[in-house]
Amino acid sequence: MSKELTTVPNEPKISSDQAYDCIVLGFGGVGSQALRHAAQQGWKTLGIDQHGPAHDRGSSHGQSRNIRQSYTADPRYLPLLQRAYAMWDELNKRHRTSPDIKELLTQCGALQIGKPDSEIMQRILAAAEKYDVKIEQFSAEQVMQRLPIFKLTDEFVGVFEPTAGFLRVEICVAAAIKQAVKAGAELKSGLRVDRWESQDDGTILVTTDQESFTTKRLIVAAGAWSEKLLPGVDLKMQVLRKQQTWFQIDRVDQKLVNSFPCFAVEDASGDRFYGVPEIDSLGMKVCKRTGGQPLDSADHLNHDLDDAELEQVESFMGDFLNFGRSRLVHHTGCMYSQTADGDFVIDRHPENPNVTFAAGLSGHGFKFAPVLGKYLVDLLQGSDDAEFEFLKLR
Numbered sequence: 389m390s391k392e393l394t395t396v397p398n399e400p401k402i403s404s405d406q407a408y409d410c411i412v413l414g415f416g417g418v419g420s421q422a423l424r425h426a427a428q429q430g431w432k433t434l435g436i437d438q439h440g441p442a443h444d445r446g447s448s449h450g451q452s453r454n455i456r457q458s459y460t461a462d463p464r465y466l467p468l469l470q471r472a473y474a475m476w477d478e479l480n481k482r483h484r485t486s487p488d489i490k491e492l493l494t495q496c497g498a499l500q501i502g503k504p505d506s507e508i509m510q511r512i513l514a515a516a517e518k519y520d521v522k523i524e525q526f527s528a529e530q531v532m533q534r535l536p537i538f539k540l541t542d543e544f545v546g547v548f549e550p551t552a553g554f555l556r557v558e559i560c561v562a563a564a565i566k567q568a569v570k571a572g573a574e575l576k577s578g579l580r581v582d583r584w585e586s587q588d589d590g591t592i593l594v595t596t597d598q599e600s601f602t603t604k605r606l607i608v609a610a611g612a613w614s615e616k617l618l619p620g621v622d623l624k625m626q627v628l629r630k631q632q633t634w635f636q637i638d639r640v641d642q643k644l645v646n647s648f649p650c651f652a653v654e655d656a657s658g659d660r661f662y663g664v665p666e667i668d669s670l671g672m673k674v675c676k677r678t679g680g681q682p683l684d685s686a687d688h689l690n691h692d693l694d695d696a697e698l699e700q701v702e703s704f705m706g707d708f709l710n711f712g713r714s715r716l717v718h719h720t721g722c723m724y725s726q727t728a729d730g731d732f733v734i735d736r737h738p739e740n741p742n743v744t745f746a747a748g749l750s751g752h753g754f755k756f757a758p759v760l761g762k763y764l765v766d767l768l769q770g771s772d773d774a775e776f777e778f779l780k781l782r
Contacts, residue, residue: 402593402602408434410768411594411603413581413617415441416448417557417754418746419609420564421761426607427571429765434601436594438613440577441565442558445689446611447723448754449558450632452664452673454650455755456498456552457521458512461730464778466519468759475758476555483563492560496665497649498552501531501538501708504545508654512547524548535648537641539710543656554650554664557754564758581610581617586740605768606743609761612686612723614747620739621781625748626726628680629689631697634718636671637711643672652677653708661704671717676701677751680724691721724751734760735781736767744768 409431412423419435427433439445455476457469473493480492502509516523525547528540540546569575579596584606587593591602610617612627642648648665655661660677676697683689698716705714727733727748737743744764746753753760763776 402600406599406601407591408432408601408603410434410605410607410765411436411592411601412607412609413437413584413594414608414610414613415561415565415568415575416446416609416611417561417757418749418760418764419607420561420568421758422607422609422764423573423761424564424568424571425762425765426605427568427573429769431605433568433573434603435565435568435573435575436579436581436596437575437577438580441575442561444691444720444722446686447725447749448561448611450673450720450722451557451634451670452554452667453557453754454498454552454554454652454662454664455493456500456549456650457519458498458500458516458523458547458549458552460508460511460515461752462778463511463515463518464775465756466515466521467775468756470519472756472759473551475762476560479560479563479567479758482567483559490556490559492563493553493555494644494667495551495553496644496647497548497550499531499535499649499651500547500549500653501540501544501651502654503543503656506654508660509545509547516547516549522550524550535641537639537648537710539708548649552650555755560754560757564761584617584743590742592740592742604742607764607768608743608745608747609764610747611749612683612689612725614725614745618737618745618747621737621745621747623733623747624728627683627686628724628726629683629721630675630680630724630751631694632673632675632720632722633698633701633716634670634673635705635714636717637709637714639711642666653704655704655707659700659704661701661708669717671715674701674705676704680726683723686723689721689723691719693719724749726750732756732760732779733781734763734776734779738781742768
């Protein structure tokens with residue numbers, strides 16, 4: 389990153405109230421957590437987001453995100469995930485000040501279904517054994533006895549994790565932002581960041597479409613916009629549009645109040661689908677995990693219904709669930725920022741140690757948000773952690 393600033397005619401002089409100890413670009417899932425941890429350090433902290441808190445234009449919306457420890461990704465995520473459970477619990481205690489406030493994390497359990505010799509199921513069992521995750525294994529017949537809504541052939545098995553569940557995604561973001569503001573953070577919504585540049589005095593100039601700011605430290609947590617805001621960082625990231633869909637069906641056993649768990653299924657073709665129990669009037673959330681439509685720009689996300697993907701989800705429901713009638717109640721689009729290997733990238737900027745970033749969360753990052761947000765702040769304090777080494781840029 390060049391330290392020479394381009395001269396802009398009539399550029400306004402930055403006053404002291406526009407100078408910060410830390411600026412966070414983006415306050416979605418990870419950015420909101422970084423914002424609160426930065427503010428809790430006593431730093432004068434500013435969060436900038438072009439859309440605002442808990443918006444529906446990125447990757448941190450859609451009512452729920454699953455969380456579990458019987459993980460199908462690299463087993464090195466498991467220690468980080470175990471920390472995340474504790475940190476969600478800590479934030480929940482700050483957030484849930486009365487019984488009528490909805491909890492952030494609901495541990496309704498998660499059932500994962502697939503063929504016993506599939507790579508996915510083998511990874512689940514290996515991770516559970518290595519990290520002592522409590523699971524229960526069931527045959528197809530046993531799954532259907534306990535949860536009659538499922539219809540499975542004998543080639544499938546189930547693995548149930550009782551401490552898994554879902555996070556209320558927008559409420560989680562709002563709770564983190566509330567704690568950040570309580571600790572003194574400022575928020576500016578509706579500003580589009582055009583660039584940031586290192587200055588000769590060691591500070592960083594952040595220029596938006598409306599005003600500019602300086603900061604000693606910068607955190608980039610911009611999701612699908614990360615590549616634009618991380619010049620000099622080779623992320624090789626593909627942005628995918630994903631469709632989320634909710635259904636009312638003519639059964640009652642798929643409801644959270646009736647102890648229905650989250651579920652994930654890998655079908656015979658290798659396609660993966662997931663579901664979240666009905667938690668309100670929207671109905672049961674059922675979506676396709678694999679696939680997605682490539683976007684040439686994060687600004688081009690739309691919420692229009694993709695009929696082809698809806699047909700795939702409804703076909704899955706017909707093959708694996710017992711019901712008479714279903715009705716699509718709600719749908720929305722969101723984005724996955726997909727790296728080539730599906731792993732996150734979280735590190736210092738290679739040209740400026742006072743800039744940290746998290747990018748490429750690849751559709752499985754939200755559950756780690758409090759851990760990632762804290763680590764972005766820790767790096768700026770000179771504190772590293774070997775358990776993040778496999779997620780570094782190199």
